[in-house]
Amino acid sequence: MSIFPKISLRPEVENYLKESFVNKEIVTALGKQESERKFETLLKHLSHPPSFTTVRVNTHLASVQHVKNLLLDELQKQFNGLSVPILQHPDLQDVLLIPVIGPRKNIKKQQCEAIVGAQCGNAVLRGAHVYAPGIVSASKFMKAGDVISVYSDIKGKCKKGAREFDGTKVFLGNGISELSRKEIFNGLPELKGMGIRMTEPVYLSPSFDNVLPRYLFLQNLPSALVTHVLNPQPGEKILDLCAAPGGKTTHIAALMHDQGEVIALDKIFSKVEKIKQNALLLGLNSIRAFCFDGTKAVKLDMVEDTEGEPPFLPESFDRILLDAPCSGMGQRPNMACTWSLKELASYQPLQRKLFTAAVQLLKPEGVLVYSTCTITLAENEEQVAWALTKFPCLQLQPQEPHIGGEGMRGAGLSCEQLKQLQRFDPSAVPLPDTDMDSLREARREDMLRLANKDSIGFFIAKFIKCKST
Helix, strand or coil: CCCCCCCEEEEEEHHHHHHHHHHHHHHHCCCHHHHHHHHHHHHHCCCCCCCEEEEEEECCCCCCHHHHHHHHHHHHCCCCCCCCCCEEECCCCCCEECCCCCEEECCCCCCCCCEEEHHHHHCCCCCCCCHHHEEEEEECCCCCCEEEEEEECCCCCCCCCCCCCCCCCEEEEEECCCCCCCHHCCCCCCCCCEEEEEEEEECCCCCCCCCCCCEEECCHHHHHHCCCHHCCCCEEEEECCCCCCHHHHHHHHHHHHCCCCEEEECHHHHHCCCCCHHHHHHCCCEEEEEEHHHHHCCCCCCCHHHHCCCECCCCCCCEEEECCCCCCCCCCCCCCCCCHHHHHCCCCHHHHHHHHHHHHHHHEEEEEEEEECCCCCCCCCCCCCCCHHHHCCEEEEEEEEEEEECCCCCCCHHHHHHHHCCECCCCCCCCCCEEEHHHHHHHHHHHHHHHHCCCEEEEEEEEEECCCC
């Protein structure tokens, strides 16, 4: 059930999205009323978390069953003895699913309040505690040890250090303050560490802060699926063109049994360092990460040898993952997006530059997987239509496993082509109302179906290169 307002967007952005989701092809297929209803449902669902927390097991270091047992013990501790099931995904054997309990409606609101930023609020709804930098405002009498109600400032209107806030705020649950108001806002260099330990969140999810860090990677279900669709094989040379923070990079290496070469590129130095740290933590040696702009990754000068560093010669890679920079409009929960239409539209040209580089770097008979965590037609199906026209050497391929929905109409792709795509649509199923009683009664196959449907918004396309460019 829907308990939060729909995602807040600038009017021009909402209108732009509506035009995409109520386009001629969709209206012809579904009718205008149903198309508009689905769009409104999508906006409501984006502000709520998915029904499951998804973690990927690092199979390079441990078996899935061993990690599942360790995680069951951890959940027992976190949930004070509550027996929450952990499901192994039948099609993605290295993925574990933990149901989210909520929305919990009988939480008593406290007189003492804290306001957190929207990003912090989104994290709380997925199991995080509140860290000191995320606290924007606190009641003037708040002391360490107080039980306090936590709210999200979804429109970013609360002033840092305010004693009260009467603007638009959304209740996230109750917690115990680890710090007093004075300690949080004392003007000293910004505090780090825990600010509020959430004890009664509206949505109950496990916290994964430093939980089994060598064995688990917190990852949305479609993000874990992408690497399986790429299907890397031991001994291959693989490129992750936009790799940060390294979840898919490390997954590629694990699926290859750490045999072969995985090149990871990102143009932000701190993010590249994070990829290296993750590879080290997970015990993966086949990954080489470079701070480099993926749009410039093709070597135009054949003379100079860069000894395995970017840029690379054309047709150097067996498989390429382009998990492209995108507008991120599929992320959940997301109660407010302040982006302008210009910002939203800026990603399509960048994605095309990266795609062009990827096609050039791919060997004949090589596989290219393109993915985004957004819902827009322009960044997804329109990019596929453009690529098939621009690069006659590419053929769209069926995907395995196929657990998402088919592509969205509106870009002129055929029904057959749409079936070869995977689009995860947050409006696909009603928002569930999950408590311990309903979990005990739920059938495993119904829970798995819900996990596949009620995820973040995401898109995947798979291509094969038929001949040399």
